[in-house]
Amino acid sequence: MMRILSIIVLTATLAGVVSAQRGGPPGPPLTPRQAAPIDLTGNWVAVVTEDWRWRMVTPPKGDVSSIPVNGEGRKATMAWDAAADAAGGNECRAFGVGGIMRQPGRLRISWQDTANLKLEFDAGTQTRTLVFDRTAQPGAEKTWQGFSRAEWEGPGIGRGPEAPPGPGAGPAGPPVPGGGGQGLRGGPPPRGAASIQRGGSLKVVTTNFKSGYLRKNGVPYSEQAVITEYFHRLPAHPNGDEWLNVVTIVEDPRYLAQPFYTSTNFRREADATKFAPSACKTDPPLPVKTK
Amino acid sequence: MNPGFRCAFEAVSARPKRRSLARLATPARAALVGACLLLAAVPAAAQVNFSGEWSGRYHEDQPDRVPGEEPGDFSGIPLNDAARLFGDSYDVGRHSVLEEQCAPYTLPYMFFGPNQFRIWQQVNPDTQELVAIEMHLGTYQQHRTIWLDGRPHPPEYAPHTFMGFSTGEWNGDILTITTTHIKQGYFRRSGVPASDRTTVVEHWMRHGPVLSQVTIATDPVYLTEPYIRSQEFVIMERGNTNWLYNCEYAMEVPRDKNTVPHYLPGKNPWAGEFESRHAMPKEGVRGGAESLLPEWKPGAAAARPNPAKNGGFSPSVLPQPLPAGEVRAVKVQGNVYMIVGAGGNIAAQVGDDGVLVVDTGAAGQSDKVLAAIKGIANGKEIRWIVNTGPAAEHIGNNEQVSKAGRTVNGNQAAIVAHENANERMIQRGVPDAQRPYNTYFEGSRDFPFNGEPVVLYHDESSVTDADTLVFFRRSDVIATGDVFRTDSFPVIDVTIGGSIDGTIASLNRLLDLTVPSKMLQEGGTYVIPGHGRISDEHEVVWYRDMLVIIRDRIKDMAARKMTLAQVQAAKPALDYEGRYGAETGPWTTAMFVEAVYKSVTAPAK
Numbered sequence: 001m002m003r004i005l006s007i008i009v010l011t012a013t014l015a016g017v018v019s020a021q022r023g024g025p026p027g028p029p030l031t032p033r034q035a036a037p038i039d040l041t042g043n044w045v046a047v048v049t050e051d052w053r054w055r056m057v058t059p060p061k062g063d064v065s066s067i068p069v070n071g072e073g074r075k076a077t078m079a080w081d082a083a084a085d086a087a088g089g090n091e092c093r094a095f096g097v098g099g100i101m102r103q104p105g106r107l108r109i110s111w112q113d114t115a116n117l118k119l120e121f122d123a124g125t126q127t128r129t130l131v132f133d134r135t136a137q138p139g140a141e142k143t144w145q146g147f148s149r150a151e152w153e154g155p156g157i158g159r160g161p162e163a164p165p166g167p168g169a170g171p172a173g174p175p176v177p178g179g180g181g182q183g184l185r186g187g188p189p190p191r192g193a194a195s196i197q198r199g200g201s202l203k204v205v206t207t208n209f210k211s212g213y214l215r216k217n218g219v220p221y222s223e224q225a226v227i228t229e230y231f232h233r234l235p236a237h238p239n240g241d242e243w244l245n246v247v248t249i250v251e252d253p254r255y256l257a258q259p260f261y262t263s264t265n266f267r268r269e270a271d272a273t274k275f276a277p278s279a280c281k282t283d284p285p286l287p288v289k290t291k
Numbered sequence: 292m293n294p295g296f297r298c299a300f301e302a303v304s305a306r307p308k309r310r311s312l313a314r315l316a317t318p319a320r321a322a323l324v325g326a327c328l329l330l331a332a333v334p335a336a337a338q339v340n341f342s343g344e345w346s347g348r349y350h351e352d353q354p355d356r357v358p359g360e361e362p363g364d365f366s367g368i369p370l371n372d373a374a375r376l377f378g379d380s381y382d383v384g385r386h387s388v389l390e391e392q393c394a395p396y397t398l399p400y401m402f403f404g405p406n407q408f409r410i411w412q413q414v415n416p417d418t419q420e421l422v423a424i425e426m427h428l429g430t431y432q433q434h435r436t437i438w439l440d441g442r443p444h445p446p447e448y449a450p451h452t453f454m455g456f457s458t459g460e461w462n463g464d465i466l467t468i469t470t471t472h473i474k475q476g477y478f479r480r481s482g483v484p485a486s487d488r489t490t491v492v493e494h495w496m497r498h499g500p501v502l503s504q505v506t507i508a509t510d511p512v513y514l515t516e517p518y519i520r521s522q523e524f525v526i527m528e529r530g531n532t533n534w535l536y537n538c539e540y541a542m543e544v545p546r547d548k549n550t551v552p553h554y555l556p557g558k559n560p561w562a563g564e565f566e567s568r569h570a571m572p573k574e575g576v577r578g579g580a581e582s583l584l585p586e587w588k589p590g591a592a593a594a595r596p597n598p599a600k601n602g603g604f605s606p607s608v609l610p611q612p613l614p615a616g617e618v619r620a621v622k623v624q625g626n627v628y629m630i631v632g633a634g635g636n637i638a639a640q641v642g643d644d645g646v647l648v649v650d651t652g653a654a655g656q657s658d659k660v661l662a663a664i665k666g667i668a669n670g671k672e673i674r675w676i677v678n679t680g681p682a683a684e685h686i687g688n689n690e691q692v693s694k695a696g697r698t699v700n701g702n703q704a705a706i707v708a709h710e711n712a713n714e715r716m717i718q719r720g721v722p723d724a725q726r727p728y729n730t731y732f733e734g735s736r737d738f739p740f741n742g743e744p745v746v747l748y749h750d751e752s753s754v755t756d757a758d759t760l761v762f763f764r765r766s767d768v769i770a771t772g773d774v775f776r777t778d779s780f781p782v783i784d785v786t787i788g789g790s791i792d793g794t795i796a797s798l799n800r801l802l803d804l805t806v807p808s809k810m811l812q813e814g815g816t817y818v819i820p821g822h823g824r825i826s827d828e829h830e831v832v833w834y835r836d837m838l839v840i841i842r843d844r845i846k847d848m849a850a851r852k853m854t855l856a857q858v859q860a861a862k863p864a865l866d867y868e869g870r871y872g873a874e875t876g877p878w879t880t881a882m883f884v885e886a887v888y889k890s891v892t893a894p895a896k
Contacts, residue, residue, distance in 0.1 A: 037463070047583050049520055050351045052367035053571055056587065060570050066353035104585035123585070153498075154464045196338055199463020201496065230503070234494050235462040237507060237517065238603035245494070245521055247503045261348045263503055263521035274586070289567035 030158050031114035032132035037156030037200030038233040040117065043275060044107040044244050044266035051262075055102050058216045058285045067219050073255030080218025082282055092280035095124030096144040096212030098221040101229075101248055101264045106275045117150060117202075124280040130204055138208035142223060146209025153230075154200020202231035214250065214260065216282050225252035242268035338421065339464045339497050344531065345524040346407045356403050360481035362561040365578035366571065371596075374484055374513035375577060377866035379559050380840060381482025384544070384552035390802055390832040393538035394812040395431030395453045397476025399485045399508045402522060406430045407531055424459065424466075431811060432536040437468050444471050447610035448621065448631045450825045451487055452813055458608065468493040469608045474813075475833045478508065478518065486512035486870050487830075490604060500526040509601050512869040515580045516600040538811060549799045551839040555847050556861075618652075618659035620667045621825070625766025626741055629819045630663045632656075634684035638770035638819045640763055641667055642741025645674035646696070648704075649761045649770040649819075654687030661695050672697045675740065677747065678708035678727055679772025679821065680758045681715035682782070690724040705729045707736075709749045711757035715787050748804075753797040754781050756788025760797070762804055769804060770819040775831055777823025780864070780871045780883035781838070783890065791842045791890040798835040805831060837867050845884065846891045855888050 048055050051066065062078050069077065085093055095103060105123030112118040117130040130150035138147030206227040214221050221227075227250050234243040244266040251259045349356050355364070365378055385391060396404050406428060413423040413436070426435040435454040444456055455473035459466050470491040478485045489510040496503045505521040508514070542548065554560075566576045572589040575582050580594035613619060618632040620639065630637035634653025637660065639646055646668050652660050664673060673696025678686050689706055696704025708727035716726045737746040743765030750758065753774050761770040773782055774797045783789040801818070805828035808815035818826040844863040853861070864872060864880055872880035 046585060047519060048585075049367045049369070049518060049583055052575065052582075053364075053569055056366075056575060056582070057571055063569075066350050068350065104587075106585065156463050196461045196463065199465060201464065201498075203498070230496070230498055232465065232494070232496050232503070232505075234505060235465065235467050237492065238605065239509075239517065239600050240603060241517065241600075243505070243507075243519065245496075245503070245505050247496075247498075247501070247521075247523065249501070261350050261501070261523040261525075263351075263505070263523060265505065265519045265521055276586075286570040286572065288570045 032117075032150075032152070033111050033114040035152055035158045037152055037154050037159060037198070038202070040202065040231055040233060040244065041109045041111065043269040043272045044109065045269050045274065046104050046107070047265055047267050048104050049265070051102065054215050054217075056104055058283050060285045060288055061217055063217060064215075064219050067214060068256055068258045068260055069219060070255060070257040073220060073252075073257075076220040076255060077218055080213075082218075082284065085282075091282070092124055092126070092144050093211070093218075094213040094216045094282050095121070095126050095280045096221075097128065097146050097148070097206050097209050097227055098212050098214050098225065098250055099216075100124065100126055100128075100145070101246055102215070102262065106269070106272075107244075107266055108272055108275055120275075122275050122277045125277040130202070142208055142210045144210055144212065146206045146227075148204050148206040150202055150204045152200055153203050155196065156198040156200045159198060199233075201233075202229075204229040204231065217285065220255050221250055221252050222254035224254050225250055225256075227251075244268070338461055339466065340412070341410045341424065341466070341495060341497055341502060342412055344407065344409045344527045345502055346527050346531065347402070347405065348523045348525060349405075351522065352403070355479065357405055360479050361565050361568070362481050362559070363563070363565040364479070364481060364576060365483055366576050367583065368478060368483055368578040369514050369516045369518055369580035369583060369594075370478075370483060370578050371513060371515050371869075373866045373869050376556070377484045377513070378482045379562065380553045380556065380866065382552035382554055383481070385482075385836070387543045388551060388832070388836070389540050389542065389548055390812065390828055392540040392543075393807075394476075394829060395433055396480075397453050397485060397489075398435075398455050398470055398473050398491055399489055399506070399510075399518075400477055400480070401428065401430070401433070401454070402504060402506060403520065404430060404480070407527070407533060408524075409534070427534065428454075429531075429534045430536065431538075432534070432809070433811075437466075443607050444469075444610060447612050448629070448824045449610070450814075450817070450827065451830075453811075455491070462494075464496060466493075466495040468495070469604075471608060471610055474829050478510075478513075484513050484866070486510050488512055488870065490609065492517075502526070509604075511598070511601040514601065515594060515596055536811070549795075549802075549835075551836045553836075553840045553843070555844060556863075616659075618656060618663050620663040622667075623766075623768050623817050623819060623825055625763065625768060626743065627763050627766045627768040627817075627819075628667050629825060630660065633660050633663075634687060635682065635773070635821050636770075636819055636823070638761065638763075638768070639664055639667060640741055640743075640745070640766065641669065641671065642743075643671070644741045645671045647675040647677065647740050647745065648673055648692060648696075649677045650679055650685040650772065651676060651688035651692045653684040657688040657691035660688050660692060664692075673704045674698055676704055676706045676727075677759065677761050677770075678706060678712055679761065679770060679774075680708075680755055681712045681719065681721075681787075682755075682773055682821075685772060685821065686716070686721070686725060689726070690722070693724075707731070707747070709747075709757050709759050711749075711755075711788070712759070715755065715757050718787075748800060750793060750797045750800065752788050752790045752793030754783050754789045754794050756793075758797065760801065760804075767806075767816045768819065769801065769816060771801060771821060773821035774798065775801060775818065775826070775834060776820045777826060777830060777834075778871075779822070779873065779878055780867070780880065782878050783883070783886040785886055785889050785893070789886070789890075790893070791838065791887045795835060795838050795842065798831060798838065801831050802828065802835065837871075841867070841884075842887055842891065845887045849888060849892050855885060858888055859884055 064077050100121050103123035105121055108120040110118050115132045119128040128145045130148045132150050211222045230247040232245040236242050247263045249259050249261055408426050408428040411425050413425055415422050422440050424437040433454050437457040437459045439459050451472045451474045453474050455470040457468050457470040459468040473489050475487045476485045492507045494505040502524040508518045566573050574589040581591050613632045620628045620630045623629050626640050626642050628639045633656040637652050638649035693704045706727040707729045710730040710732045713727050713730050735748050746762040748760040758772055758774050781794050805816040807828045812829045841864050848858045868880050
């Protein structure tokens with residue numbers, strides 16, 4: 001009996017080890033790059049199918065449509081002065097972390113090293129660094145892009161940076177009679193279980209930035225805001241398109257009455273030939289005409 | 292108990308009843324226990340649970356999505372010229388048409404309008420396998436099922452619904468949903484059309500209280516490339532009560548109830564207003580794939596069409612036609628079936644009295660047609676055949692089907708049609724044995740069969756002067772013959788009494804007969820078209836609207852003394868050609884336009 005118990009204890013210990021190391025080979029912990037459940041790197045172009053009239057052109061002053069600004073936010077919007085921004089060296093206010101995703105432009109994502117993901121935007125020639133090191137701290141000076149702390153989420157962490165399969169790729173085994181799945185009790189595995197255990201998303205929380213504009217026409221966000229983003233690499237579309245979806249949630253106690261949700265979609269491009277860095281420049285609005 | 296721990300427990304405590312375990316040597320049992328514990332350390336695969344009540348956030352395009360769009364705004368949509376013409380012709384007064392007042396948004400738009408929805412899971416009680424995700428959408432009280440059990444999408448002759456038919460699969464924490472069989476609707480409420488050939492791919496992602504949904508719509512009729520949008524929903528901790536949508540249509544504007552508000556090309560009084568009011572470049576407001584990219588500037592060349600962009604779907608998720616040569620009977624509702632695959636659609640009503648067959652298909656298919664009828668007849672005889680008109684693809688097997696049947700007095704099954712149909716068949720040299728010998732002359736004829744009233748309606752002029760609608764009143768199904776079809780423009784034969792006005796009048800009669808269920812424009816009376824899929828009032832009203840709009844355009848052109856060639860060049864049916872038109876074959880768009888032109892320019896009788 002003692003021998004049996006010894007084997008059980010030993011095996012249980014091994015099980016704990018296996019559990020602890022699940023998702024990676026034995027040895028040192030995986031780097032964020034190694035642990036990546038999805039591959040975000042590459043060249044992406046914003047496809048502007050939403051908010052076109054506020055993103056592709058500079059909307060009229062005071063147009064805060066869709067954005068849940070509070071009274072102070074509305075007041076600040078009405079005080080927008082593009083010339084004053086330029087004179088004060090603040091042309092990049094619409095290209096800060098709260099607005100850059102909504103700028104029409106191209107995005108190049110690459111690993112700066114094994115623990116930092118680099119996002120380069122050609123609009124305004126902006127760069128963001130997504131920091132995975134939990135011990136890293138922001139610098140003393142606030143910047144347009146702030147300090148972004150990143151972490152992977154999802155079941156595929158450590159399983160390798162695989163692109164998720166396209167529709168139809170999930171295995172679809174027959175239901176297991178009698179409630180037993182793969183010889184186990186407790187129910188069958190879900191259809192396409194292999195697909196379920198893959199993939200994930202990237203969560204990014206950004207603080208420590210300078211105040212800027214949510215929209216080109218001066219709808220503001222403050223330095224008190226916290227910006228949370230989720231990066232999703234979508235399964236390949238049947239026509240071969242590959243999409244990156246970024247959900248952005250801006251919580252700003254100063255200028256917003258409630259969290260501000262947007263999501264932005266980027267299509268993969270084969271190369272960086274169309275990546276065209278430009279200065280922070282906001283065209284003046286076209287005149288409003290009364291027909 | 293964790294399955295692994297339970298497994299280990301049973302290995303250790305194996306009783307005689309578990310002989311297979313009890314017989315194992317002690318070390319082997321110990322090893323098995325170890326293996327079980329290893330299993331216990333591996334988490335079971337588990338999907339993200341989207342269950343809950345969700346409310347939309349409208350922080351993108353809010354003026355479009357909540358108060359409602361302004362006319363002429365096509366910005367941000369990769370649409371084509373057909374969609375632009377549709378949108379330019381669109382009069383928001385069309386929402387006041389009786390049959391359209393309660394029409395829900397279709398899936399391609401549903402999640403963009405004001406909305407809240409409840410999600411729950413359908414689980415197989417025996418296996419606990421997740422079979423489907425169910426949704427109730429408060430807006431328009433829609434229900435949606437997303438099947439996760441691997442079933443294929445229905446064939447193309449199946450009815451379409453506002454929410455369509457959806458299947459899903461998991462990609463990590465992303466649920467990817469593919470939806471087909473969606474009725475005609477709009478990508479934008481101001482009249483940017485979405486055809487019934489639209490396929491929608493959705494990706495759902497959940498992060499705590501936030502549900503993100505990406506929608507990618509592919510519509511080869513109105514889009515040049517897939518149209519991607521995304522939006523966020525937040526869980527409602529305290530729920531809400533807005534789950535019902537009580538819509539009752541009413542005559543809001545005193546006018547002929549069959550009026551279809553629309554603008555003739557170049558006559559939309561609101562054209563240009565949107566860009567002026569919102570300080571936008573005109574070219575951007577007109578949309579198009581090229582305008583969606585960062586480098587776009589006013590005056591940019593239009594993106595070149597790339598049909599491959601609209602494709603790539605697996606056949607298993609697309610509506611599939613019947614395999615060539617196959618003839619199949621499909622239950623519609625009540626006592627009525629539709630037999631597909633034999634040329635024109637055939638309807639069959641089955642009951643204790645026997646079988647009533649509406650039309651018999653194209654010649655040469657009699658064996659298959661009779662086999663299909665036999666499969667649903669429960670041993671009953673074919674008693675009656677009704678011909679909806681004289682077209683060859685509807686009467687080709689009259690003789691064989693008639694001879695296979697028997698009336699109660701022992702004769703072969705009687706063939707019924709309007710007298711004009713018989714006349715037209717005689718003129719075309721149809722043999723006596725194939726012609727109806729039981730004709731009626733009046734505007735309608737009714738008789739009971741299988742316990743329900745069967746009513747035949749005839750209009751003086753329709754696609755010919757010889758058409759009959761067959762109404763199964765208790766089953767609530769109407770077989771229309773070629774007055775209504777979902778596969779092409781109507782084949783109006785002006786040489787035998789057909790006319791565009793007559794066809795529209797017949798469709799208006801059809802709309803008078805059809806009643807949707809729940810007042811939400813879906814189901815209720817089902818319609819078996821002469822060709823194409825099972826339909827309901829919604830498909831008929833869109834078809835009627837199309838014909839009114841095209842007729843009015845051609846009539847206006849004719850009034851301006853435009854020749855037929857000039858009218859053809861002006862493409863008066865452009866916005867519907869991608870769906871109903873053809874450049875080759877027995878009934879081209881040019882032939883249809885010519886028929887309408889001749890019809891509207893014919894001297895009044």
